[in-house]
Amino acid sequence: MRISRSGIVVLSLATIAAAVPVAAQDTVIIQNATVLTITKGTIENGSVLIHNGKIAEVGKNLKVPSGATVIDASGMFLSPGIIDCHSHIAVEDQVNEGSVAVSSMTGVGEALDPEDPDIYHDLAGGVTVANVLHGSANPIGGLNAVIKLRWGKDAHGLMFEGAPPGIKFALGENPKRSNFTPPPGIPPRYPQSRMGVIDVIRQAFVDAREYRKSWDDYRKRTAAGEKNIMPPRRDVKLDPLVEVLEGKRYVHSHAYRADEMIQLMRLAEEFGFRIRTFQHVLEGYRIAPEMAAHGVGGSTFSDWWGYKAEAYEAIPYNAAMMTQHGVIVSINSDSAEEARHLNLEAAKTMKYGGMDETQALSMVTINPAIQLGIDKRVGSIEPGKDADLVIYNHHPLSVYAVPQTVFIDGHIYFDRKKDLAARADVDKERKALLEKEKAAEKKSEDKKSDEKKPDEKKPEEKKAIEAQTPGAPTPDASKPAVAKPDAPNPDASKQAPPKPKPADSKKDYSKKEDQKSQPPEPPKPPVTAAPQGSQQ
Amino acid sequence: MPQRNLCRSAEILALSIWVLTIAALFIGPDAQAGEPRYFAITNARIVPVSGAVIESGTVVMAKGLIVSVGKSVSIPPEALVIDGKGMTVYPGLFDALTDLGLTSPAATAGGAHEGGGGPSPSRGPEDRPNTTTWTSAADELKADDKRLETWRNGGFTTAVTAPKVGLFPGQGAVIDLAGDRPGDLVVKPNASLHISLTPTGGFFGFPGSLIGVIAYVKQIYYDAAQDAQAQQIYAANPRGRERPRYDRALHAIEDATRDGRPVLLPAVTVPQILRAFDIASQLGIKPVLYGVTQGYAVADQIAAKKLSVLVNLKWPEKEKDADPDAEESLRTLRVRDRAPGTPAALEKAGVKFAFYSDGLTSTKDILKNAKKAIDAGLQRDAALRALTLSPAEIYGVADRLGSIETGKIANLVVTDGDLFEEKTKIKFVFVDGRKFEIHEPEKPKDPPKGTMTGKWKFNFNTPEGAQEATADLTMDTDGTLSGSIVHQYGTSTISSGYLSADKFSFSFSVNMPRPTDVIFSGTLDGNTAKGSLSAGDFSTEITGTRPGGRQVENQEGR
Amino acid sequence: MKSVNKLTASLLAGLFLLLFAGASTGQTQPSVLAIRGAKIYTLAGAPIEKGNIILRDGRIAAVGADAAIPAGAEIVDGAGLEVYPGLFDSSSQLGLTEIDSVAGTVDNAEMGDFNPQLNAATAIHPASEHIPVSRETGITHTVVMPGGGMIPGQATAIHLAGWTLEEMLVRKSVGLVLNWPQISTRSFDFATFSFKEKPYTDVKREQEKKVQELTDFFDRARHYQQAVEKGSAASYERDLKLEALIPVLKGELPVIVIAERAREIKGASEFCDKQKIRMILAGGTESYKVKDLLRQKNIPVILGPTLALPANEDDPYDRQFTLPAELQAAGIQFAISSQSISFMRRLPEYAGVAQAYGLSHDDALKAVTLNPAQIFGLSKDFGTIETGKIGNLIVTTGDPLEIRTVVRYLFINGRLTSTDNKHRQLYEKYRKRP
The missing domain is CATH 2.30.40.10 (Urease, subunit C, domain 1)
Structure with missing residues (x-):
């Protein structure tokens, strides 16, 4: 070039x-x-x-x-640029507020970490836009953040300005906590079944309707000149759900099984809104006509399957089959690693289901853009x-x-x-x-042992110490590839612990991340355990 | 020990003898009458901080206040005159964030789960997890916390002390670091409201994530605003209205908002600092940021927001017992390299900043680390200001503290040279006009044989059964020990200690729950230590082992 | 002479569905098969532009531009197609687990640290749906490794076809798996849901203790071996665990050491030297840091997926992509594996990415064919298309490492084997949904 x-x-x-x-x-x-x-x-x-x-x-x-x-x-x-419709990069600490069944009070956009090296990793894989989602530990999760991978910019600089806001929902095994048991002494959390999951969501929207009504009444009466009316309590949890009811916030719902997706679509219809995307949507192929009728998009994996019961009937033909029924389909990553080759994942829809090149590439470009409501800008x-x-x-x-x-x-x-x-x-x-640090350590050691001799170091010695720090680079002169200036220091953990990221546990290397659901979902990925991984 | 006095005024001392007798029962034989209350330090170099340095002048104190200062001021006849030739007088140092005088309360409901039987995890913001806004440091003080003396010996006369545990641990107080009863210490109660953003819920309690904490902080602020409005409406006309719920968690927030009290918000890294701006604007507050380790990179942005900050003087360091083969990232190394440059950058940008000692266990290190900031470009007078007048201004007590001016509280530190030079000795400090001689920590008589540095496990038997304490010790080349020790009752800072030849001794204060001094002493033999511990009347044998081996050797072995 | 037209391939697939539903090797196939007129990548020399392959009794009877097709042979028309050795996934857990999260389907690990007597072959589930799914991208054989504890057991080489394990078996034991104890100061604390740092000296001591346990275990086995070989049967009690180590001690069976960091690789190599046992390294994330050691000691490496994030923050973003090319340049023998079950079908991509980042096409192909065969001492039967080798072959529409390429025919043990699978069946079923 x-x-x-x-x-x-x-x-x-x-x-x-x-x-x-x-x-x-x-x-x-x-x-x-x-x-x-x-x-x-x-x-x-x-x-x-x-x-x-x-x-x-x-x-x-x-x-x-x-x-x-x-x-x-x-x-x-x-x-x-590649658009990843399901990402968990660039978030400080956990992507799940897993304690509560409804965590719509949280938003990953409030805890963006613009220094996460995975931003650069994914950028180097051609990703320019990512839909950063809350995890899938709750029937109703937190708010999303659509970002551009503007590596080097601060949190505000990452935000895709004008992207419609969204919220994460989750159905199935993760929100009902099928795959892990809380430690002794911790009461189980409602819901424990798919019935309960839908119930939690329904209750939340009933509450949101009531809440909206109380504010509408308050505003009406205040506008009419009434004085001294008790103001309703502002509820950070319900505000976003009111936006969903009003069609101002997209619902991106984690879902695997066909039946649970139908249930959520019907519930949304009952409350007068639409689900924007099903995320993972592994059994979308079974209900593609219903999805098309509802107008929901499908954002799926290329070929993940078999890692849990609800993924056992996942098939790589899924994307193509939904497409053939007129569903807008994207292929997503759910993993900082997988995001780096979404183009290859898209190519699998040609092998499995016969998509043509444009259809395949659309699944990681224009289709996710449509799903995120940003197709006028990108894709x-x-x-x-x-x-x-x-x-x-x-x-x-x-x-x-x-x-x-x-x-x-x-x-x-x-x-x-x-x-x-x-x-x-x-x-x-x-x-x-490192050498500079060593020299400083040595200097203070020397100083201590020289304490009785007040005279300073001879100039030659001084020079020698300085010489040990060759080309001590000026702060930002040599902008290195990955290392960002002034990244969070390890002590930062005092304020906020680092997000668990497979770094040095050996079994982590070989595995894909699946942060969508820590920990409800296997901390580890769909990847079946590598030999060393099975020690767990 | 400094002279201790039950009573602060001479008049009361003149009361009948039975008062003294009763008092003696409580405070022991140290209490003495007749302590001077009038002082004049003459011929000294005076650094008022608020004004120009007086190369040779006089400071006059009376009944706890500075009554005059200048080149030539008249000395009242009742004053005890101290010839300050060769001495420098500074305002007493002010540690802008500590938990001096406080014992750590246990986490409240909603805290991290600790296995069966603990409190149930919080189910959401409504449970007010780990929130004790009503806790006032001023009401929880213990005047006999050993650390007050340790800090005083390091030249500190003043501090903000605040509860530490939880998301809203409570309210800080400005205190003087001497006094017989807790109330004597307090200069300003409820001087600040503290927020922590560290998730407390584990995975199963709310909030278990940073995003959860931020949501919670927002919710409780909105609730406070609504509560203020609702209570007012209800009070005006209760009849026929549903009464608003009483929620003690909200009152301190409402008060802080109404009175414009400093709200302390943590922010260490660049993303955290910028995030704090966003949180502040959502809460509608102008917080004081604390931590600010990476302030060097965003000093201008902090200045643009017109925020004051508290800089943690515990500069990031390499982990003590880190994996020698683990690759430290470039950004970690850069932060370590640049963090001490933060104060200089803040000074240049015009940000008001004060220093605090969080995590440092020796006052020597506080000044040593301030010196590192000076070496990284901070002006000396700016460093001094960050330890005196700036914290006083930030906490709204500059009208009584922080500089040597007529009418201010007589908190002074007197040295034999520049405060930031390592060889400088602190001669004495004045707290509330009372003179305290400096008790140099017991110096080891002989050079140390071997090193105590490292992580130790000490085992001993008590009436309650076998116990274990783990100490993280650091030894200076002269044998002086510092560090901390974790025991049944929590974590304590080593207040003094040494290794002399192969004999060691170190002491710390334990709240059981009354503060009690504990002394470990004995003989070091390689990676084992044998001896005894004494705590009041109780003593028992201890054996210590250092599983990691000698720290120093490890480092040399690399 | 019957002929199979490539245009009727889908019909054929349907036929196979009927013939070989469930498992896959048909007993009714003729004993002689021929692939006619395909481009043949033998990996034992230059490709044959247009040639025939004759398969008889499970083996390659002839290959070449003019290999004569015997009368009675069933013919697969290879016109326009390409033939490659079947792909060999050198590290997987195929058949040991069906669904990760469903405990009843998981048989990949036992309790306890020392289980050399265990063998993957005793738990491989021949009807696992993962097997035919993995055939779809051309994988014909794999080494299945147990996990769990320090010595999880023996690895088994199998064909990806067979009604029973016996039919699938290539070699019951190809190595003893050894999870080398690692020093990791970072551990995840579930209660606070955050990472905790432990003192290095503590974890190092723990690791040293484990290595000592391992050494003791080997010493005991050596003593046991002596008793077995020189003593009388009455003088010792039979111990299955120790007995299982004897082939390793004799140098008949290699240990497959799982280690990622350079320090651990070095430690393991020293251990194997001391014990005088043959080492195959598996994992090897940081093998680029110990190239000299690996070359000097002649230690082959079974790499995991190339599609992996860098292990260290300052590592280049393509750290794992370029690793195979670096090992190749350093003259170190290596294979690329999936270390997986459900992602086994990604094996060709892993090799393809290695090529994108510097490996030659030939070497990329060998990393998933010939190299692993050599590493496990199976190259007499596998890895290239040469007369006498076992007939594990794939007939493709093109480069097997490319994602779009379709495996048109697949042969295992010289038999035409269906690539139909659960996924295709669900596809067929639901595309017909009215």
Whole structure:
């Protein structure tokens, strides 16, 4: 790949990347790529013109505006950024408030951790947008946050501005806590059955209706000039449910079995709202016509199955079968690892169920965008949309595809060449800091033993100590690939414990995460235990 | 021991002899009459903090207050004159967040589950989990907490002390670090309201997550606002109305909001600090952030919000007994490197900040760590201000504390040099105008043989049966010991200790529930220690083992 | 001479459904099968652009551009198709667990630390739905490893077809699994639902204690071996656990050491050296840190899925993607495995990703065919398409590592074996829903 400033200078990609982010005002043109627009066909030798972070033009022989940065993507494939409709990255501490059956008072957006390395991991896999969800420990869970993977920005900078708000629900084994037993002394939590799950949800909406009515009355009477009326209590738990009733908040419901999904759709219809998506929806293939009629989207795994009873009839044809019935279908990750190859997961719908390339790619681009209500902004390569793009070296549906460059809002947030180049810097800085610490320790030891000699160190010695910290890098000069400046320090755990993340327990390496449901769901994934994992 | 006095005024001392007799029964033989109440320190270098340094001047104190200060002020005849030549007088140091004088209460309902028989986990915000807003540090003080003296010996005369346990542990008090009865210590009760964001529920109790805690904090604030309004409406016209529910958890919040009391909100990392801004705006409060370890990266943003902060002087360090092969991440290393630069960054950005000692067990370390901030670019006078006038301003007591000015409380620390130099010795402190000689912790007579540093298990028998205590000790090169010890009654800070040749001794105070001094002493032999413990009249044999082996050797072995 | 047209493949699949519903090897098949006119990737030399393979009595009788098709052979038309050795998943728990969360279906681990006498073969469930599902992406044989405790038991190599375990069996014992004790200062505390740090010296001591227990156990076995070989039967009591270690001590059976971190790998290697036993490393997340050791000691590595997050925060994001290419470049023998059951069908992708990040196509294919066969001493029968080897083959529409590729025909033990499975059946059933 070669980048040039039109007509005048040819810049190496590294140079451009070093200037990340490309100023949004800048005009960038990506040329000679196979452009997979998703909604408007595939353009061989196509170009995409980016202006002010938006896609300005898409076509075959676009004129290069003067001053535009030219990126030559010969032999490369350009796709829209991958959208992950089910993620748990970038959250400090737990994604579950698992204590209560209804945890709608919580919101993952309030605890975003913009320094979570998984943001970068997923970005490097081509993901530009993620629907960060509360876990599935409760029939009604917490509020979601749709984020863009703008690595390096703060929590506000991650938020997908204008994305419709949502809330997580969960049905089945996780909310009824089938797969773990609370320690002795802990009373079991209602619900313990699918009957109870639906009951909890119904009760919550009955409460929400009452609550809304009490506020409506209060407002009406106050507006009519009545004085000294007792104000109703504001309830953080019920506020979002009122929004659901009013159609202002999407319901993304974790669900596996067909029957429980039908129950939830009917309950929603009874209360006058619609379920926006079923998440996982492993048995969606059994009730695709009902789903289509309700208008619910299906966001599913590519080929996960067999890890619990309600996943035993999951089939990889699910996505294709729902699609064939007119359901909008996406393939999601539920795991920081799985998110890195959602393009490959999408490809499985071609093998299992005969989707064509565009249908397959739609499941990780335009379809999740529709499900999240952000399809006017992202999900395809069309003029006017956000320039969230991925350059691949092979067709993204090939196992050999490696994301080369990832753009969000026209800025380069990931570039493989730059990442490779920065690796040595990370090592260098680590070494320098470790040596600096050692030198400081030594100095204070020396000082202690020298306490009786008030004279300071000889200048030579001083120099020697300084020399031990080679190129002590200025704070942010060498922006390393993954390490972010000023990440949470380990002591931060005082304020908030780290979220459990498989880091050094050996059995964790081999496993996919399944944070959707810690711990109701197996702390470990659907992956059947690796040999060493079965020690549990 | 400093002279202790039951009574603060000479007039009362003149009362009949039976009063003294009764008093003696309570406070023992230390109590003495005739303690001077009028002092003048002359020829000293005076650092008032509120104004220019007086190279050679006089401070006059009378009955607990500073009555004059300057180059040449008249010395009242009744004053005890101290020649301050070669001495420097500072305002007494102010530790902006501690739990001095307090014992840790057990967690209330809704706390982390501890196995059968414990309290049931909280089911939601309505159960007010781990909320004791009504607990006032001023009402829970114990004047005989050993640590008051330890802190005083380090130059601290003033502190904010606050309950620690729970999401809303209670209200802090500004206290002076000397006094016979708890009430003598209190300068300002209910000086602050404290919030913690650490989940308390485990997985099964609410809140078990950060998102749950944030939701809870919001809910209780909304409830407080509604309650204030509802109580008012009801009080005005109760007839025919359903009465609002009484909820003691809300009152302190309502009071703090109404009186504009500082609300302390924790924020250590950059995301946490920025998140605190959001929480504050949702609650409609202007909090005082505490922790702020990574303030160096967002000092400007804190300044823009016009927030004051309390900086934790316990800079992040490598775990003591960490896996030598574990790879510490670059961001961890960076934080360790840059954290001491936080105060300098805050100073530059114009943020008001004070220092606090949370987690540090020796006052020497507090000043040593303040010096690290100075080494990282903080001006000396700014460091001093963060330990004197700034905390006084943050807690609204700058009209009586924090600087050497006429009319303020006579809290002073007198040294033989610059406060932040390691060789500087603290000569004495004045608390409420009472002079306290500094009791240097007992110095080891001989250089230590071996090291006590490491994690120790001590076993001993008591009338209640066999017990175990685990001590995390650190030994200085001269044999001085510091650290903490976990025992049946909780965790205590080692107040003093040493290893002299192979003889060790260290002491700490245990609340059982009355504070009691416990002394461990004996002989060190490699990784074992044998000797005895004494606590009041009780004593018994102890054996200690250090399972990890010698810390120092481990490090050298890398 | 019957002929199977590739256009009637789906019809054929339906036929197989009838013939081999449930398990899969048909007793009624003719003893001679021929694949005709396919491109053959033998992995034993350059691909044969257009050739035939003759399968007789379960083995490859002939392969080549001009291998003659005997009369009476059933012919599979390979025109336009490609033939590869069947894929070998070198570490799985296939058949030991059906549904993770349903205890009644889980047989992958026993209690106790030392169970060398256990053998996976004694619990593999031939009717597991996972077996035909995994065949769909071309996996024909696997090594099933038990888990649990320090010595969970012996690993078994099986074919992914057979009415009974006997029919499935390749070799009952291919190695003794050893979970090398690790030092981990971090542990998860369920009560507070957070991680707790333990002092290093404590966990190190615990680990050393475990290694000592392991050493003692081996010493006892050695003594037992001596008693068995030199003493009289009356002088010792039979001990199944110790007896099971004898083949390991004799060097007849390797230990499959599961270790991830460099320190643990080094520790395990020292142990195996001291005990003079043959080591196969499994897991090996940080094997890139001990390349010299692995090469010097000739320790082969059975890697887990390449699709894994980096273990350390500062590791490159593609740390595990590039690992196979690094081991290849260092001259270390390795295989790629699924370490799974329900994700076994992802095995080809794991190799494909290794290729995307630097491994050659040939080496990527070998990582899931020839290499594991060599590591387990099974290359006489498996790993390439050569005369005399067992007829485990796949006939595909293209590159078997590519996700879209379809396995058109699959042969196990020289028999045409259905790739139909529970998933396809549910698909067929519900697509017909009115």
